Amino acid sequence: MARNGGDEALALFLERLTKRSVLNGEEREAVLALPMREKRYAPGEDIVGFGEEVHHSCLVGDGFAARFAETADGDRQSIALHIAGDMADLHSVVSPKAITPLQALSACSIYQIPHAELRRAANRFNAIAYAFWRDGIVDAAIIAQSVLNLGQRKAPARIAHVFCEIAVRKKLDISKQALTFGFPITQKQLGELVGLHAVHVNRTLKKLRADGLVTMDDGTVNILSWRGLAERAAFDPFYLQLEPLDFHAGDRR
Amino acid sequence: MARNGGDEALALFLERLTKRSVLNGEEREAVLALPMREKRYAPGEDIVGFGEEVHHSCLVGDGFAARFAETADGDRQSIALHIAGDMADLHSVVSPKAITPLQALSACSIYQIPHAELRRAANRFNAIAYAFWRDGIVDAAIIAQSVLNLGQRKAPARIAHVFCEIAVRKKLDISKQALTFGFPITQKQLGELVGLHAVHVNRTLKKLRADGLVTMDDGTVNILSWRGLAERAAFDPFYLQLEPLDFHAGDRR
DNA sequence: CGACCGTTTGAATCACCTCAAGAGCGGTGG
DNA sequence: CCACCGCTCTTGAGGTGATTCAAACGGTCG
Numbered sequence: 180m181a182r183n184g185g186d187e188a189l190a191l192f193l194e195r196l197t198k199r200s201v202l203n204g205e206e207r208e209a210v211l212a213l214p215m216r217e218k219r220y221a222p223g224e225d226i227v228g229f230g231e232e233v234h235h236s237c238l239v240g241d242g243f244a245a246r247f248a249e250t251a252d253g254d255r256q257s258i259a260l261h262i263a264g265d266m267a268d269l270h271s272v273v274s275p276k277a278i279t280p281l282q283a284l285s286a287c288s289i290y291q292i293p294h295a296e297l298r299r300a301a302n303r304f305n306a307i308a309y310a311f312w313r314d315g316i317v318d319a320a321i322i323a324q325s326v327l328n329l330g331q332r333k334a335p336a337r338i339a340h341v342f343c344e345i346a347v348r349k350k351l352d353i354s355k356q357a358l359t360f361g362f363p364i365t366q367k368q369l370g371e372l373v374g375l376h377a378v379h380v381n382r383t384l385k386k387l388r389a390d391g392l393v394t395m396d397d398g399t400v401n402i403l404s405w406r407g408l409a410e411r412a413a414f415d416p417f418y419l420q421l422e423p424l425d426f427h428a429g430d431r432r
Numbered sequence: 433m434a435r436n437g438g439d440e441a442l443a444l445f446l447e448r449l450t451k452r453s454v455l456n457g458e459e460r461e462a463v464l465a466l467p468m469r470e471k472r473y474a475p476g477e478d479i480v481g482f483g484e485e486v487h488h489s490c491l492v493g494d495g496f497a498a499r500f501a502e503t504a505d506g507d508r509q510s511i512a513l514h515i516a517g518d519m520a521d522l523h524s525v526v527s528p529k530a531i532t533p534l535q536a537l538s539a540c541s542i543y544q545i546p547h548a549e550l551r552r553a554a555n556r557f558n559a560i561a562y563a564f565w566r567d568g569i570v571d572a573a574i575i576a577q578s579v580l581n582l583g584q585r586k587a588p589a590r591i592a593h594v595f596c597e598i599a600v601r602k603k604l605d606i607s608k609q610a611l612t613f614g615f616p617i618t619q620k621q622l623g624e625l626v627g628l629h630a631v632h633v634n635r636t637l638k639k640l641r642a643d644g645l646v647t648m649d650d651g652t653v654n655i656l657s658w659r660g661l662a663e664r665a666a667f668d669p670f671y672l673q674l675e676p677l678d679f680h681a682g683d684r685r
Numbered sequence: 686c687g688a689c690c691g692t693t694t695g696a697a698t699c700a701c702c703t704c705a706a707g708a709g710c711g712g713t714g715g
Numbered sequence: 716c717c718a719c720c721g722c723t724c725t726t727g728a729g730g731t732g733a734t735t736c737a738a739a740c741g742g743t744c745g
Contacts, residue, residue, distance in 0.1 A: 251666035309526055327503060630692090
Protein backbone atom coordinates (compact mmCIF):
# COMPACT_ATOMS: atom_id res chain seq x y z
CA MET A 180 0.00 0.00 0.00
CA ALA A 181 1.53 3.21 -1.18
CA ARG A 182 1.75 6.22 1.08
CA ASN A 183 3.69 9.47 0.71
CA GLY A 184 2.22 11.02 -2.44
CA GLY A 185 -0.85 9.00 -1.71
CA ASP A 186 -1.30 10.56 1.71
CA GLU A 187 -1.13 13.95 0.14
CA ALA A 188 -3.74 13.10 -2.48
CA LEU A 189 -5.96 11.57 0.18
CA ALA A 190 -5.65 14.70 2.31
CA LEU A 191 -6.74 16.75 -0.70
CA PHE A 192 -9.67 14.44 -1.24
CA LEU A 193 -10.68 14.74 2.40
CA GLU A 194 -10.46 18.50 2.07
CA ARG A 195 -12.68 18.29 -0.96
CA LEU A 196 -15.21 16.27 1.03
CA THR A 197 -15.15 18.41 4.13
CA LYS A 198 -15.54 21.54 2.09
CA ARG A 199 -19.00 20.25 1.28
CA SER A 200 -19.96 17.95 4.13
CA VAL A 201 -19.26 18.04 7.84
CA LEU A 202 -17.24 15.04 9.02
CA ASN A 203 -16.18 14.49 12.61
CA GLY A 204 -12.79 13.26 13.80
CA GLU A 205 -13.60 9.58 13.58
CA GLU A 206 -14.96 9.94 10.09
CA ARG A 207 -11.95 11.91 8.92
CA GLU A 208 -9.73 9.21 10.31
CA ALA A 209 -11.66 6.58 8.40
CA VAL A 210 -11.16 8.47 5.16
CA LEU A 211 -7.47 9.04 5.77
CA ALA A 212 -7.00 5.37 6.63
CA LEU A 213 -8.23 4.15 3.25
CA PRO A 214 -5.71 1.77 1.70
CA MET A 215 -4.49 2.35 -1.81
CA ARG A 216 -2.15 1.26 -4.51
CA GLU A 217 -0.22 3.62 -6.73
CA LYS A 218 -0.16 3.45 -10.52
CA ARG A 219 1.41 5.73 -13.09
CA TYR A 220 0.07 6.51 -16.53
CA ALA A 221 1.45 8.15 -19.64
CA PRO A 222 -0.52 10.80 -21.54
CA GLY A 223 -3.39 9.27 -23.47
CA GLU A 224 -3.24 5.98 -21.65
CA ASP A 225 -6.44 4.31 -20.47
CA ILE A 226 -6.83 4.32 -16.70
CA VAL A 227 -10.20 2.62 -16.95
CA GLY A 228 -11.32 1.31 -20.31
CA PHE A 229 -14.74 1.74 -21.87
CA GLY A 230 -17.17 -0.83 -20.49
CA GLU A 231 -14.59 -2.20 -18.10
CA GLU A 232 -15.80 -3.33 -14.70
CA VAL A 233 -13.68 -2.03 -11.87
CA HIS A 234 -13.45 -2.84 -8.18
CA HIS A 235 -11.64 0.26 -7.09
CA SER A 236 -11.96 4.02 -7.49
CA CYS A 237 -9.21 6.23 -8.84
CA LEU A 238 -7.81 9.06 -6.77
CA VAL A 239 -5.76 11.46 -8.85
CA GLY A 240 -2.33 12.17 -7.38
CA ASP A 241 -0.66 14.53 -9.79
CA GLY A 242 -1.27 15.42 -13.38
CA PHE A 243 -4.61 15.48 -15.09
CA ALA A 244 -7.09 12.79 -16.00
CA ALA A 245 -10.32 13.04 -17.94
CA ARG A 246 -13.35 11.01 -18.85
CA PHE A 247 -14.31 10.87 -22.50
CA ALA A 248 -17.31 10.15 -24.61
CA GLU A 249 -17.49 9.60 -28.28
CA THR A 250 -20.20 9.44 -30.89
CA ALA A 251 -20.81 6.38 -33.02
CA ASP A 252 -19.03 8.39 -35.73
CA GLY A 253 -15.90 8.52 -33.61
CA ASP A 254 -15.85 12.17 -32.56
CA ARG A 255 -14.27 12.54 -29.16
CA GLN A 256 -15.39 14.87 -26.41
CA SER A 257 -14.06 15.06 -22.93
CA ILE A 258 -16.77 15.06 -20.33
CA ALA A 259 -15.00 15.74 -17.08
CA LEU A 260 -11.55 16.92 -16.12
CA HIS A 261 -9.97 15.64 -12.93
CA ILE A 262 -7.15 17.21 -10.96
CA ALA A 263 -5.10 16.23 -7.93
CA GLY A 264 -7.31 15.21 -5.02
CA ASP A 265 -10.30 14.32 -7.19
CA MET A 266 -11.71 10.85 -6.86
CA ALA A 267 -12.22 10.59 -10.59
CA ASP A 268 -14.71 7.76 -10.47
CA LEU A 269 -16.12 7.60 -6.98
CA HIS A 270 -19.38 6.87 -8.79
CA SER A 271 -17.95 3.49 -9.80
CA VAL A 272 -18.74 2.32 -6.27
CA VAL A 273 -22.39 2.23 -7.27
CA SER A 274 -21.86 1.86 -11.01
CA PRO A 275 -18.78 -0.29 -11.52
CA LYS A 276 -19.11 -0.79 -15.24
CA ALA A 277 -17.52 2.28 -16.81
CA ILE A 278 -19.83 3.98 -19.25
CA THR A 279 -17.06 6.39 -20.18
CA PRO A 280 -13.36 5.60 -20.29
CA LEU A 281 -11.03 7.39 -17.90
CA GLN A 282 -7.74 8.41 -19.45
CA ALA A 283 -4.57 10.17 -18.46
CA LEU A 284 -4.53 13.61 -20.03
CA SER A 285 -0.99 14.35 -18.97
CA ALA A 286 1.39 12.00 -17.24
CA CYS A 287 -0.33 11.27 -13.97
CA SER A 288 -0.32 9.17 -10.86
CA ILE A 289 -3.43 7.35 -9.69
CA TYR A 290 -4.10 5.79 -6.31
CA GLN A 291 -6.52 2.91 -6.55
CA ILE A 292 -8.84 2.49 -3.57
CA PRO A 293 -10.89 -0.72 -3.34
CA HIS A 294 -14.65 -0.32 -3.56
CA ALA A 295 -15.03 -2.70 -0.66
CA GLU A 296 -13.14 -0.26 1.56
CA LEU A 297 -15.13 2.73 0.37
CA ARG A 298 -18.35 0.85 0.91
CA ARG A 299 -17.21 -0.20 4.34
CA ALA A 300 -16.51 3.38 5.34
CA ALA A 301 -19.90 4.46 3.99
CA ASN A 302 -21.69 1.67 5.81
CA ARG A 303 -19.92 2.40 9.07
CA PHE A 304 -20.55 6.15 8.98
CA ASN A 305 -23.74 7.53 7.55
CA ALA A 306 -22.15 10.92 7.17
CA ILE A 307 -19.52 9.44 4.87
CA ALA A 308 -22.20 7.84 2.72
CA TYR A 309 -23.90 11.20 2.35
CA ALA A 310 -20.59 12.92 1.70
CA PHE A 311 -19.87 10.48 -1.13
CA TRP A 312 -23.31 11.01 -2.59
CA ARG A 313 -22.85 14.74 -2.37
CA ASP A 314 -19.45 14.55 -4.00
CA GLY A 315 -21.09 12.95 -7.01
CA ILE A 316 -23.61 15.77 -7.12
CA VAL A 317 -20.84 18.33 -7.21
CA ASP A 318 -19.21 16.49 -10.08
CA ALA A 319 -22.54 16.50 -11.89
CA ALA A 320 -22.88 20.24 -11.31
CA ILE A 321 -19.51 20.78 -12.94
CA ILE A 322 -20.56 18.70 -15.92
CA ALA A 323 -23.79 20.68 -16.08
CA GLN A 324 -21.70 23.84 -16.39
CA SER A 325 -19.92 22.27 -19.33
CA VAL A 326 -23.26 21.89 -21.02
CA LEU A 327 -23.77 25.60 -20.59
CA ASN A 328 -20.23 26.26 -21.74
CA LEU A 329 -20.57 24.26 -24.94
CA GLY A 330 -24.15 25.22 -25.64
CA GLN A 331 -23.98 28.96 -25.15
CA ARG A 332 -20.46 30.27 -25.24
CA LYS A 333 -18.22 31.04 -28.17
CA ALA A 334 -14.70 29.77 -28.48
CA PRO A 335 -12.84 32.47 -26.49
CA ALA A 336 -15.31 32.31 -23.62
CA ARG A 337 -15.23 28.52 -23.57
CA ILE A 338 -11.49 28.36 -23.24
CA ALA A 339 -11.39 31.20 -20.76
CA HIS A 340 -14.00 29.40 -18.70
CA VAL A 341 -11.98 26.21 -18.53
CA PHE A 342 -8.94 28.12 -17.31
CA CYS A 343 -10.98 29.96 -14.70
CA GLU A 344 -12.53 26.78 -13.44
CA ILE A 345 -9.20 25.03 -13.06
CA ALA A 346 -7.72 28.01 -11.23
CA VAL A 347 -10.56 27.97 -8.73
CA ARG A 348 -10.61 24.21 -8.34
CA LYS A 349 -6.88 24.27 -7.70
CA LYS A 350 -7.61 26.85 -5.02
CA LEU A 351 -5.14 29.33 -6.47
CA ASP A 352 -5.10 32.70 -4.82
CA ILE A 353 -7.07 34.82 -7.24
CA SER A 354 -5.90 38.04 -5.66
CA LYS A 355 -2.29 37.29 -6.53
CA GLN A 356 -0.69 38.92 -9.51
CA ALA A 357 1.06 35.91 -10.99
CA LEU A 358 -1.67 33.37 -11.53
CA THR A 359 -0.09 30.35 -13.08
CA PHE A 360 -0.46 26.60 -13.13
CA GLY A 361 0.95 23.63 -14.97
CA PHE A 362 -1.35 22.25 -17.63
CA PRO A 363 0.72 20.04 -19.91
CA ILE A 364 -1.81 19.17 -22.58
CA THR A 365 -1.83 19.76 -26.32
CA GLN A 366 -4.09 22.16 -28.14
CA LYS A 367 -5.85 19.15 -29.61
CA GLN A 368 -6.68 17.91 -26.13
CA LEU A 369 -7.85 21.36 -25.11
CA GLY A 370 -10.09 21.25 -28.15
CA GLU A 371 -11.61 17.99 -26.96
CA LEU A 372 -12.35 19.67 -23.65
CA VAL A 373 -14.22 22.59 -25.18
CA GLY A 374 -15.67 21.06 -28.32
CA LEU A 375 -13.46 22.87 -30.82
CA HIS A 376 -10.97 21.72 -33.40
CA ALA A 377 -7.29 22.11 -32.73
CA VAL A 378 -6.81 24.74 -35.41
CA HIS A 379 -9.48 26.94 -33.99
CA VAL A 380 -8.14 26.46 -30.47
CA ASN A 381 -4.85 27.76 -31.75
CA ARG A 382 -6.39 30.89 -33.24
CA THR A 383 -8.46 31.47 -30.13
CA LEU A 384 -5.47 31.17 -27.81
CA LYS A 385 -3.71 33.68 -30.00
CA LYS A 386 -6.59 36.09 -29.59
CA LEU A 387 -6.73 35.63 -25.81
CA ARG A 388 -2.98 36.23 -25.69
CA ALA A 389 -3.26 39.33 -27.86
CA ASP A 390 -5.96 40.65 -25.53
CA GLY A 391 -3.55 40.26 -22.62
CA LEU A 392 -5.72 37.73 -20.81
CA VAL A 393 -3.89 34.44 -20.74
CA THR A 394 -1.09 32.42 -22.32
CA MET A 395 -0.46 28.71 -22.56
CA ASP A 396 3.07 27.61 -23.47
CA ASP A 397 5.31 24.77 -22.48
CA GLY A 398 2.55 23.15 -20.52
CA THR A 399 1.98 26.21 -18.37
CA VAL A 400 -1.05 28.42 -18.22
CA ASN A 401 -0.37 31.99 -17.26
CA ILE A 402 -3.33 34.12 -16.38
CA LEU A 403 -2.34 37.69 -17.10
CA SER A 404 -5.57 39.27 -15.97
CA TRP A 405 -7.92 37.33 -13.76
CA ARG A 406 -10.62 39.95 -13.98
CA GLY A 407 -10.38 40.21 -17.71
CA LEU A 408 -10.40 36.46 -18.16
CA ALA A 409 -13.32 35.88 -15.81
CA GLU A 410 -15.25 38.60 -17.57
CA ARG A 411 -14.54 37.15 -20.98
CA ALA A 412 -15.69 33.76 -19.73
CA ALA A 413 -18.76 35.17 -18.00
CA PHE A 414 -17.44 33.03 -15.15
CA ASP A 415 -19.48 32.69 -11.99
CA PRO A 416 -17.95 30.24 -9.51
CA PHE A 417 -21.22 29.76 -7.66
CA TYR A 418 -21.63 26.26 -9.06
CA LEU A 419 -18.40 25.20 -7.34
CA GLN A 420 -19.00 26.83 -3.99
CA LEU A 421 -21.15 24.59 -1.92
CA GLU A 422 -20.91 25.35 1.72
CA PRO A 423 -20.53 22.41 4.10
CA LEU A 424 -23.65 20.57 5.08
CA ASP A 425 -24.09 18.51 8.24
CA PHE A 426 -25.64 15.09 7.81
CA HIS A 427 -25.22 13.99 11.42
CA ALA A 428 -28.42 15.41 12.84
CA GLY A 429 -30.82 12.52 12.39
CA ASP A 430 -33.70 14.45 10.98
CA ARG A 431 -32.84 18.06 10.54
CA ARG A 432 -35.49 19.57 8.39
CA MET B 433 -51.28 13.84 0.96
CA ALA B 434 -52.15 13.29 -2.67
CA ARG B 435 -52.46 9.84 -4.13
CA ASN B 436 -53.92 8.68 -7.47
CA GLY B 437 -51.70 10.34 -10.05
CA GLY B 438 -49.08 10.45 -7.36
CA ASP B 439 -49.14 6.69 -6.89
CA GLU B 440 -48.62 6.25 -10.57
CA ALA B 441 -45.65 8.60 -10.63
CA LEU B 442 -44.19 6.92 -7.57
CA ALA B 443 -44.56 3.52 -9.21
CA LEU B 444 -42.68 4.84 -12.22
CA PHE B 445 -39.97 6.20 -9.95
CA LEU B 446 -39.68 2.85 -8.19
CA GLU B 447 -39.40 1.18 -11.58
CA ARG B 448 -36.64 3.60 -12.47
CA LEU B 449 -34.82 2.71 -9.26
CA THR B 450 -35.26 -1.03 -9.54
CA LYS B 451 -34.11 -1.01 -13.13
CA ARG B 452 -30.74 -0.04 -11.74
CA SER B 453 -30.63 -1.34 -8.19
CA VAL B 454 -32.04 -4.45 -6.57
CA LEU B 455 -34.58 -3.63 -3.86
CA ASN B 456 -36.40 -6.26 -1.81
CA GLY B 457 -40.08 -6.24 -0.86
CA GLU B 458 -39.67 -4.23 2.30
CA GLU B 459 -37.61 -1.62 0.53
CA ARG B 460 -40.07 -1.32 -2.31
CA GLU B 461 -42.82 -0.82 0.22
CA ALA B 462 -40.85 1.93 1.87
CA VAL B 463 -40.47 3.77 -1.43
CA LEU B 464 -44.13 3.36 -2.35
CA ALA B 465 -45.16 4.61 1.08
CA LEU B 466 -43.43 7.94 0.68
CA PRO B 467 -45.82 10.79 1.43
CA MET B 468 -46.25 13.60 -1.05
CA ARG B 469 -48.08 16.73 -1.94
CA GLU B 470 -49.28 17.58 -5.43
CA LYS B 471 -48.59 20.87 -7.19
CA ARG B 472 -49.34 22.01 -10.70
CA TYR B 473 -47.27 24.37 -12.79
CA ALA B 474 -47.81 26.27 -16.00
CA PRO B 475 -45.21 26.28 -18.80
CA GLY B 476 -42.22 28.39 -17.90
CA GLU B 477 -43.08 28.59 -14.24
CA ASP B 478 -40.40 28.11 -11.59
CA ILE B 479 -40.78 24.88 -9.66
CA VAL B 480 -37.63 25.60 -7.68
CA GLY B 481 -36.02 29.00 -8.01
CA PHE B 482 -32.32 29.70 -8.47
CA GLY B 483 -30.54 29.60 -5.13
CA GLU B 484 -33.69 28.60 -3.29
CA GLU B 485 -33.32 26.18 -0.42
CA VAL B 486 -35.80 23.35 -0.54
CA HIS B 487 -36.83 20.69 1.95
CA HIS B 488 -38.47 18.35 -0.51
CA SER B 489 -37.67 16.67 -3.80
CA CYS B 490 -39.83 16.96 -6.89
CA LEU B 491 -41.27 13.90 -8.53
CA VAL B 492 -42.60 14.62 -12.00
CA GLY B 493 -46.14 13.40 -12.55
CA ASP B 494 -47.02 14.39 -16.06
CA GLY B 495 -45.61 16.88 -18.48
CA PHE B 496 -42.01 17.92 -18.73
CA ALA B 497 -39.71 19.81 -16.41
CA ALA B 498 -36.15 20.95 -16.95
CA ARG B 499 -33.25 22.43 -15.07
CA PHE B 500 -31.61 25.47 -16.56
CA ALA B 501 -28.34 27.29 -16.41
CA GLU B 502 -27.49 30.67 -17.71
CA THR B 503 -24.35 32.64 -18.32
CA ALA B 504 -23.65 35.95 -16.68
CA ASP B 505 -24.62 37.40 -20.05
CA GLY B 506 -28.09 35.92 -19.75
CA ASP B 507 -27.94 33.14 -22.33
CA ARG B 508 -30.12 30.24 -21.28
CA GLN B 509 -29.31 26.58 -21.67
CA SER B 510 -31.29 23.68 -20.37
CA ILE B 511 -29.18 21.18 -18.55
CA ALA B 512 -31.47 18.28 -17.85
CA LEU B 513 -34.89 17.25 -19.07
CA HIS B 514 -37.20 15.39 -16.71
CA ILE B 515 -40.17 13.23 -17.63
CA ALA B 516 -42.88 11.42 -15.71
CA GLY B 517 -41.43 9.25 -12.95
CA ASP B 518 -38.19 11.20 -12.68
CA MET B 519 -37.27 12.59 -9.30
CA ALA B 520 -36.05 15.81 -10.84
CA ASP B 521 -33.97 16.92 -7.89
CA LEU B 522 -33.32 13.89 -5.74
CA HIS B 523 -29.88 15.44 -5.36
CA SER B 524 -31.43 18.21 -3.31
CA VAL B 525 -31.51 15.76 -0.39
CA VAL B 526 -27.77 16.25 -0.09
CA SER B 527 -27.59 19.65 -1.75
CA PRO B 528 -30.71 21.56 -0.79
CA LYS B 529 -29.70 24.92 -2.17
CA ALA B 530 -30.59 24.81 -5.87
CA ILE B 531 -27.65 25.73 -8.04
CA THR B 532 -29.89 25.57 -11.08
CA PRO B 533 -33.56 26.48 -11.21
CA LEU B 534 -36.11 23.79 -12.01
CA GLN B 535 -38.88 24.95 -14.30
CA ALA B 536 -41.98 23.55 -15.93
CA LEU B 537 -41.30 23.08 -19.63
CA SER B 538 -44.88 22.20 -20.42
CA ALA B 539 -47.81 22.23 -18.04
CA CYS B 540 -46.86 19.67 -15.46
CA SER B 541 -47.73 18.13 -12.15
CA ILE B 542 -45.16 17.75 -9.42
CA TYR B 543 -45.33 15.64 -6.28
CA GLN B 544 -43.26 17.08 -3.48
CA ILE B 545 -41.65 14.51 -1.18
CA PRO B 546 -40.07 15.78 2.04
CA HIS B 547 -36.31 15.33 2.35
CA ALA B 548 -36.80 14.08 5.88
CA GLU B 549 -38.80 11.15 4.55
CA LEU B 550 -36.31 10.35 1.82
CA ARG B 551 -33.48 10.52 4.32
CA ARG B 552 -35.40 8.31 6.69
CA ALA B 553 -35.87 5.66 4.02
CA ALA B 554 -32.20 5.84 3.12
CA ASN B 555 -31.14 5.58 6.75
CA ARG B 556 -33.43 2.64 7.37
CA PHE B 557 -32.37 0.69 4.29
CA ASN B 558 -28.82 0.80 3.07
CA ALA B 559 -29.91 -0.47 -0.32
CA ILE B 560 -32.17 2.54 -0.73
CA ALA B 561 -29.33 4.88 0.09
CA TYR B 562 -27.21 3.24 -2.59
CA ALA B 563 -30.10 3.26 -5.03
CA PHE B 564 -30.50 7.01 -4.52
CA TRP B 565 -26.81 7.58 -4.99
CA ARG B 566 -26.88 5.50 -8.13
CA ASP B 567 -29.89 7.37 -9.46
CA GLY B 568 -27.88 10.55 -9.28
CA ILE B 569 -25.07 8.89 -11.21
CA VAL B 570 -27.46 7.93 -13.96
CA ASP B 571 -28.68 11.51 -14.16
CA ALA B 572 -25.09 12.65 -14.41
CA ALA B 573 -24.45 10.15 -17.21
CA ILE B 574 -27.34 11.64 -19.15
CA ILE B 575 -25.96 15.13 -18.67
CA ALA B 576 -22.57 13.85 -19.78
CA GLN B 577 -24.18 12.69 -23.00
CA SER B 578 -25.51 16.21 -23.49
CA VAL B 579 -21.95 17.46 -23.34
CA LEU B 580 -21.13 15.08 -26.16
CA ASN B 581 -24.27 16.11 -28.00
CA LEU B 582 -23.53 19.83 -27.84
CA GLY B 583 -19.80 19.51 -28.27
CA GLN B 584 -19.65 17.18 -31.22
CA ARG B 585 -22.90 16.98 -33.10
CA LYS B 586 -24.42 19.32 -35.66
CA ALA B 587 -27.95 20.61 -35.43
CA PRO B 588 -29.83 17.73 -37.10
CA ALA B 589 -28.02 15.10 -35.05
CA ARG B 590 -28.53 17.06 -31.83
CA ILE B 591 -32.25 17.29 -32.28
CA ALA B 592 -32.52 13.72 -33.47
CA HIS B 593 -30.59 12.61 -30.40
CA VAL B 594 -32.95 14.37 -28.03
CA PHE B 595 -35.94 12.70 -29.64
CA CYS B 596 -34.27 9.28 -29.51
CA GLU B 597 -33.37 9.71 -25.87
CA ILE B 598 -36.89 10.68 -24.87
CA ALA B 599 -38.36 7.74 -26.78
CA VAL B 600 -36.09 5.32 -24.94
CA ARG B 601 -36.56 6.95 -21.56
CA LYS B 602 -40.30 6.81 -22.06
CA LYS B 603 -39.83 3.10 -22.76
CA LEU B 604 -41.66 3.32 -26.06
CA ASP B 605 -41.65 0.17 -28.10
CA ILE B 606 -39.00 0.89 -30.70
CA SER B 607 -40.11 -1.99 -32.88
CA LYS B 608 -43.53 -0.44 -33.40
CA GLN B 609 -44.31 1.40 -36.57
CA ALA B 610 -46.05 4.41 -35.10
CA LEU B 611 -43.57 5.88 -32.67
CA THR B 612 -45.13 8.95 -31.21
CA PHE B 613 -45.20 10.90 -27.98
CA GLY B 614 -46.53 14.17 -26.67
CA PHE B 615 -43.92 16.88 -26.37
CA PRO B 616 -45.71 20.19 -26.04
CA ILE B 617 -42.84 22.63 -26.14
CA THR B 618 -41.99 25.48 -28.48
CA GLN B 619 -39.16 25.51 -30.95
CA LYS B 620 -37.51 28.13 -28.81
CA GLN B 621 -37.52 25.74 -25.84
CA LEU B 622 -36.20 22.96 -28.02
CA GLY B 623 -33.43 25.31 -29.00
CA GLU B 624 -32.55 25.84 -25.35
CA LEU B 625 -32.30 22.08 -24.98
CA VAL B 626 -29.86 21.65 -27.84
CA GLY B 627 -27.97 24.93 -27.80
CA LEU B 628 -29.43 26.36 -31.00
CA HIS B 629 -31.49 29.41 -31.82
CA ALA B 630 -35.16 29.03 -32.58
CA VAL B 631 -34.80 30.00 -36.22
CA HIS B 632 -32.24 27.34 -36.82
CA VAL B 633 -34.29 24.78 -34.95
CA ASN B 634 -37.09 25.55 -37.34
CA ARG B 635 -34.93 25.00 -40.40
CA THR B 636 -33.47 21.85 -38.94
CA LEU B 637 -36.87 20.37 -38.14
CA LYS B 638 -37.87 21.12 -41.69
CA LYS B 639 -34.88 19.18 -42.93
CA LEU B 640 -35.57 16.21 -40.66
CA ARG B 641 -39.15 16.21 -41.84
CA ALA B 642 -38.09 16.39 -45.49
CA ASP B 643 -35.79 13.42 -44.91
CA GLY B 644 -38.73 11.45 -43.62
CA LEU B 645 -37.28 10.99 -40.16
CA VAL B 646 -39.45 12.86 -37.70
CA THR B 647 -42.08 15.56 -37.34
CA MET B 648 -43.08 17.77 -34.46
CA ASP B 649 -46.44 19.52 -34.68
CA ASP B 650 -49.16 20.43 -32.23
CA GLY B 651 -47.03 19.29 -29.33
CA THR B 652 -46.57 15.81 -30.74
CA VAL B 653 -43.38 14.20 -31.93
CA ASN B 654 -43.85 11.59 -34.61
CA ILE B 655 -40.90 9.39 -35.38
CA LEU B 656 -41.32 8.26 -38.96
CA SER B 657 -38.22 6.09 -39.09
CA TRP B 658 -36.60 5.00 -35.87
CA ARG B 659 -33.64 3.49 -37.66
CA GLY B 660 -33.09 6.53 -39.79
CA LEU B 661 -33.40 8.88 -36.83
CA ALA B 662 -31.11 6.87 -34.60
CA GLU B 663 -28.57 6.70 -37.37
CA ARG B 664 -28.75 10.43 -37.99
CA ALA B 665 -28.26 11.02 -34.27
CA ALA B 666 -25.46 8.46 -34.00
CA PHE B 667 -27.54 7.32 -31.04
CA ASP B 668 -26.22 4.60 -28.76
CA PRO B 669 -28.48 3.95 -25.76
CA PHE B 670 -25.73 2.27 -23.78
CA TYR B 671 -25.45 5.25 -21.44
CA LEU B 672 -29.06 4.74 -20.34
CA GLN B 673 -28.98 0.99 -19.92
CA LEU B 674 -27.50 0.17 -16.58
CA GLU B 675 -28.39 -3.30 -15.46
CA PRO B 676 -29.56 -3.72 -11.87
CA LEU B 677 -26.93 -3.93 -9.18
CA ASP B 678 -27.38 -5.57 -5.81
CA PHE B 679 -26.15 -3.59 -2.82
CA HIS B 680 -27.40 -6.00 -0.17
CA ALA B 681 -24.40 -8.31 0.02
CA GLY B 682 -22.31 -6.66 2.74
CA ASP B 683 -18.99 -6.75 1.01
CA ARG B 684 -19.20 -8.19 -2.44
CA ARG B 685 -16.00 -7.42 -4.19
C1' DC C 686 -60.12 44.68 -33.09
C1' DG C 687 -55.22 45.01 -31.90
C1' DA C 688 -51.30 42.99 -29.45
C1' DC C 689 -48.63 39.25 -28.87
C1' DC C 690 -46.55 34.84 -29.62
C1' DG C 691 -44.99 31.05 -32.34
C1' DT C 692 -43.86 29.42 -36.89
C1' DT C 693 -41.93 29.98 -41.32
C1' DT C 694 -38.93 31.87 -44.91
C1' DG C 695 -35.20 35.02 -47.01
C1' DA C 696 -30.78 37.40 -47.02
C1' DA C 697 -26.53 38.82 -45.00
C1' DT C 698 -23.02 38.08 -41.61
C1' DC C 699 -20.28 35.64 -38.37
C1' DA C 700 -18.11 31.56 -36.20
C1' DC C 701 -16.06 27.54 -36.86
C1' DC C 702 -14.35 23.81 -39.81
C1' DT C 703 -11.57 21.77 -43.43
C1' DC C 704 -7.74 21.41 -46.31
C1' DA C 705 -3.16 22.64 -46.91
C1' DA C 706 1.52 23.85 -46.08
C1' DG C 707 5.70 25.13 -43.49
C1' DA C 708 8.55 25.30 -39.21
C1' DG C 709 10.25 23.22 -34.99
C1' DC C 710 11.15 19.31 -32.15
C1' DG C 711 12.15 14.64 -30.43
C1' DG C 712 12.83 9.90 -31.55
C1' DT C 713 14.34 6.10 -34.65
C1' DG C 714 16.99 3.55 -37.65
C1' DG C 715 20.29 3.27 -41.38
C1' DC D 716 25.78 11.27 -37.29
C1' DC D 717 22.30 12.37 -40.26
C1' DA D 718 18.03 11.35 -42.72
C1' DC D 719 13.66 10.61 -41.81
C1' DC D 720 9.25 10.21 -39.50
C1' DG D 721 5.60 11.74 -36.76
C1' DC D 722 3.55 15.09 -33.84
C1' DT D 723 2.59 19.82 -32.46
C1' DC D 724 2.10 24.55 -33.42
C1' DT D 725 1.22 28.13 -36.60
C1' DT D 726 -0.80 30.60 -40.50
C1' DG D 727 -3.62 31.07 -44.94
C1' DA D 728 -7.67 30.41 -47.87
C1' DG D 729 -12.07 28.78 -48.78
C1' DG D 730 -16.37 26.40 -47.42
C1' DT D 731 -20.14 25.07 -44.23
C1' DG D 732 -23.03 25.72 -40.37
C1' DA D 733 -25.32 28.76 -37.31
C1' DT D 734 -26.73 33.39 -36.10
C1' DT D 735 -28.86 37.74 -36.86
C1' DC D 736 -32.08 40.86 -38.76
C1' DA D 737 -36.31 41.19 -41.07
C1' DA D 738 -40.82 40.32 -42.70
C1' DA D 739 -45.15 37.75 -43.32
C1' DC D 740 -48.76 34.59 -41.58
C1' DG D 741 -51.93 32.30 -38.39
C1' DG D 742 -53.72 31.65 -33.73
C1' DT D 743 -54.96 33.26 -29.13
C1' DC D 744 -56.13 36.40 -25.67
C1' DG D 745 -57.64 40.64 -23.79
